[in-house]
Amino acid sequence: MPIPAPNLYPPFNILRLSHVELAVTDLARSRAFYVDTLGLQVTDEDDQAIYLRAMEERGHHCIVLRKADAPCARDLGFKLFSEEDLERAAAFFRARDLPVDWVDRPYQSRTFRTRDPLGIPLEFYARMDRLPPIHQKYALYRGVKPLRIDHFNCFSPDVDASVAFYNEIGFRVTEYTEDEESGRLWAAWTHRKGGVHDLAFTNGTGPRLHHTAFWVPTPLNIIDLLDLMSTTGWVDNIERGPGRHGISNAFFLYIRDPDGHRIEIYCSDYQTVDPDLEPIKWDLKDPQRQTLWGAPAPRSWFEEGSLFEGQAPVPARLNAQPIIAP
Amino acid sequence: MPIPAPNLYPPFNILRLSHVELAVTDLARSRAFYVDTLGLQVTDEDDQAIYLRAMEERGHHCIVLRKADAPCARDLGFKLFSEEDLERAAAFFRARDLPVDWVDRPYQSRTFRTRDPLGIPLEFYARMDRLPPIHQKYALYRGVKPLRIDHFNCFSPDVDASVAFYNEIGFRVTEYTEDEESGRLWAAWTHRKGGVHDLAFTNGTGPRLHHTAFWVPTPLNIIDLLDLMSTTGWVDNIERGPGRHGISNAFFLYIRDPDGHRIEIYCSDYQTVDPDLEPIKWDLKDPQRQTLWGAPAPRSWFEEGSLFEGQAPVPARLNAQPIIAP
Amino acid sequence: MPIPAPNLYPPFNILRLSHVELAVTDLARSRAFYVDTLGLQVTDEDDQAIYLRAMEERGHHCIVLRKADAPCARDLGFKLFSEEDLERAAAFFRARDLPVDWVDRPYQSRTFRTRDPLGIPLEFYARMDRLPPIHQKYALYRGVKPLRIDHFNCFSPDVDASVAFYNEIGFRVTEYTEDEESGRLWAAWTHRKGGVHDLAFTNGTGPRLHHTAFWVPTPLNIIDLLDLMSTTGWVDNIERGPGRHGISNAFFLYIRDPDGHRIEIYCSDYQTVDPDLEPIKWDLKDPQRQTLWGAPAPRSWFEEGSLFEGQAPVPARLNAQPIIAP
Amino acid sequence: MPIPAPNLYPPFNILRLSHVELAVTDLARSRAFYVDTLGLQVTDEDDQAIYLRAMEERGHHCIVLRKADAPCARDLGFKLFSEEDLERAAAFFRARDLPVDWVDRPYQSRTFRTRDPLGIPLEFYARMDRLPPIHQKYALYRGVKPLRIDHFNCFSPDVDASVAFYNEIGFRVTEYTEDEESGRLWAAWTHRKGGVHDLAFTNGTGPRLHHTAFWVPTPLNIIDLLDLMSTTGWVDNIERGPGRHGISNAFFLYIRDPDGHRIEIYCSDYQTVDPDLEPIKWDLKDPQRQTLWGAPAPRSWFEEGSLFEGQAPVPARLNAQPIIAP
Numbered sequence A, B, C, D: 001m002p003i004p005a006p007n008l009y010p011p012f013n014i015l016r017l018s019h020v021e022l023a024v025t026d027l028a029r030s031r032a033f034y035v036d037t038l039g040l041q042v043t044d045e046d047d048q049a050i051y052l053r054a055m056e057e058r059g060h061h062c063i064v065l066r067k068a069d070a071p072c073a074r075d076l077g078f079k080l081f082s083e084e085d086l087e088r089a090a091a092f093f094r095a096r097d098l099p100v101d102w103v104d105r106p107y108q109s110r111t112f113r114t115r116d117p118l119g120i121p122l123e124f125y126a127r128m129d130r131l132p133p134i135h136q137k138y139a140l141y142r143g144v145k146p147l148r149i150d151h152f153n154c155f156s157p158d159v160d161a162s163v164a165f166y167n168e169i170g171f172r173v174t175e176y177t178e179d180e181e182s183g184r185l186w187a188a189w190t191h192r193k194g195g196v197h198d199l200a201f202t203n204g205t206g207p208r209l210h211h212t213a214f215w216v217p218t219p220l221n222i223i224d225l226l227d228l229m230s231t232t233g234w235v236d237n238i239e240r241g242p243g244r245h246g247i248s249n250a251f252f253l254y255i256r257d258p259d260g261h262r263i264e265i266y267c268s269d270y271q272t273v274d275p276d277l278e279p280i281k282w283d284l285k286d287p288q289r290q291t292l293w294g295a296p297a298p299r300s301w302f303e304e305g306s307l308f309e310g311q312a313p314v315p316a317r318l319n320a321q322p323i324i325a326p
């Protein structure tokens, strides 16, 4: 099944991924991870929730941590270009018989929740409260010096179906992995904002949130984070990396938060604003697609992910086997 | 005169800056600078011209060096989203009584030349020949490891007028410098592609091309270039830096090619895709706006630039005085 | 068995490790590895041997590659402070009934070969031909930008015995790993030149050369090397890393040359010139001693090494089990 | 006047520079500079003095800040190899009719104060209290991540005389600047510990302390410090740099503490343990000797320095003119 031609004139204009809410079981412990270790900045907090932004973001939040009895991922948030796009988006989802629930979200203007056809919870809005810039307040930089949220990656039980849907609403595929035998997609990277991805899909029991990624200045910041985590009690939360991805060419590290939510630290992919950018194809059997340097990912990386609230995952349609570390 | 409200629905869709042709007097010497020293990749060359691209670019060229008796800058090239945008652009310029000359450009699809109201030569096209990716051919990386063309900066004799025009065709101001006394703009940074700028203007005798900038991976690549230039006969071509800009927060270096054309090496500004991004205002008297670390720019940086072919510059309307190195 | 007290007034003054000769089976292929990929500089070559130095070295060679039917490691070379020290060294080895064979070594002044009590071949000299500095010839820097040879690491079948001997001739232990059950040494790092080590020993079938290490400027150069090797046919020669060592705190990468000789790329350990520097003790069961970030080394790293010419290895006395990657 | 031949068998064994006490007028303000901004670690403090060490140091202090009515520099501290060397050193200075005053220094074993022939106050000791390692306590790293004190640089009114004296006690010249006209030394870099210098001299009204330097991991840490100082009220304390030195090949930054004491941040020079290392000669008129990239130092850098307590400076014998920024 080939990559679909990009829809260059989508029904509504999604600017970029924006934020996600993670249900966590111990707010203090999560704060130690996201604030004291990663270096995200608190923009609001009480005994139920913590709102965070990264250093160059002016929107109020990119991560919301909310206390819960069990961990899960909630809506993947996307920012639209305008209020008109919000109306068009709502009409689009309604026309597909997908839910459109208008909700009150603190610090966001009109917002609706929906689900994609495979069950991933989404929320759309056009304007969020703006905060003063802090990217030149260097005394605030800590941890890995996170600059901005970069992308979501989800397990999908049917990557072809996921790509077909998001392609329709304007996400453009930049790179993809094909299972040569079945001709089906194993994974795909799709973007709106001009980087390698806002949203990627990996074959697996799903839908589940595989990871949320943050952009940092250079690979040395990732090395700093590894040194810090290794000597402050977080060494077991390091899951994979550091390394260079074959796909995306980015430098990466995967870590797990106290509830197991996976965070990727990421930098140095490439610009993708050209509508005629040719997607790059990788073969599932290519050991360098995951890590250019050849190191396979551990089993946990292929199997574990965050459940989306209210959505039971189903097994993947495609049963191919990636290269897993022994 | 305030910054105009951004035109979020411009008459045609400019994707990004694309390329520029520089007239140079000694092709071999320019090759030594751009290819052997900076590390740009040759995509075509003969005894009259050299076409270059940077490491992550798939379009055929971002710089064309063409042999001439005297150096000058030629058209600033911009890529449009589609052929329909090209028609709309041509109509727009015609309606303004600005020239629309359809020209044959090697490796580009239909292209027209025009001038902005102050005389800067421009060319627009929608599709350029695509080349295979080389961003993972690490054996080819040399010099400063240039990844992509990032922006043009032009002297304008009337920055308010330049901003007004480009604002109308969709360039959004991200940062600007105001002369407090006159309330007029001293400089402005405007973007299409989601970074701090595709096109900036600085008050001065103009129009002239102040510099063309290339994006590189990290500040360490800029240090590598300085070490290389300093020990291969190019030390006198180092003009300013390295440093951190106050405006844009980018790490920079300014160098001069064998004909005096100014090149900026640049990295680590921030993402600007949000249409509600508030422009950041700087005061002309703020010594940290040019260099966050306080070092003033040398006189040459304020006074010298490349003439645009066929366009005599005029003195600047604004006569304010920036901080110049003694 | 405790670490012995350092011998601060050894019988002769060893300055530092200096060089090693590696027997290789395909000189052209080894040249592609050491010169084109790592970036070592050729100081002499013919159809039998290649002499190499690193960028800040002024001695003629730190590695000699010599064509042979089968790969092996030859003498570990050490530079002495003076010709008087050379005499004292020869007297010392003779008094131990260890061989003292005066040999002609190109580019070296008077040199003798010997073996340590466990059979490692050594050579000592005081002066080597000096070459003009090239550390500021930045056009010559390539690959990983190797600055200098840093250390040798050998498998020893009896690390306690090895440490006892080298301690007597002035090597000072900076860090060591103890097998808690037996109280015996698993590994030790010993220095002369003021870094963490010139010579280290690891428990294992030996004596064999485990690796030769080169010092590079920063971790980013190691990342550059990984990118280069991964895309020029050397991906299978990447064995372990990159990572931060617990022991030494250095940033490291292990690679294998075309004959399997192991090379470490290494940077950022610490200064050890104080004679009262307390050795740091690590437990064999501490997963962070090898890699501060927790990743275990692969089996090959514990089992494979270069034979020393003319020296059959014997099994290790200590049978403890380190943590090996599954 | 040529560089003297190195004295390879000096009368006593100096290991390395160790520490210096700076008289400061506002202890809280100095703490903000050295601790909060540079990132040195407090090892003791009261209302009169603050003791500091850098991250990889295990000796108790490398800088002592002591409250005083007026700023000045006090003894340059050097660590000797043994107590026997301390006796030999005392005898040496007494034989030269130089003072030998045994003093109580907190955290140091037996210590004597003296002065060199030109009046620089010195102190010598062999053992200092040792503290547990903190180089792997990454949560403590702040500011520029200072790893260790690296060198002192002093104005000398007679660099030839200074070099002659320190050469006699074993300091070896690594690089030097000669005034071609007079054949006299303008500046010299001399070492004990195996780097480019422990102690350097620059022609000028003296003796005065020109600067104290700290070693940091990479140039990026220096960029981090510049960003931090520029946005926390210290921008005016940035004096020169960043840049690459011609001499030493190190990456540098010069900053001034609240009392004007000059601190250099420094990394990546080269190893100098070979006794046959040839000193590198630079001409005073070479613009790249100060900064490889060509930027001249500002006038303050040539004229300002810290007075040594109780020592009136005298004008330099040599009246040559270096290249000063306009």
Ligand SMILES: [Ca+2]
Binding pocket: B141, B142, B143, C141, C142, C143
């Ligand atoms: Ca190269």
Ligand SMILES: [Fe+2]
Binding pocket: A151, A153, A211, A213, A264
């Ligand atoms: Fe990702």
Ligand SMILES: [Fe+2]
Binding pocket: B151, B153, B211, B213, B264
């Ligand atoms: Fe620029």
Ligand SMILES: [Fe+2]
Binding pocket: C151, C153, C211, C213, C264
């Ligand atoms: Fe090693």
Ligand SMILES: [Fe+2]
Binding pocket: D151, D153, D211, D213, D264
């Ligand atoms: Fe210095």
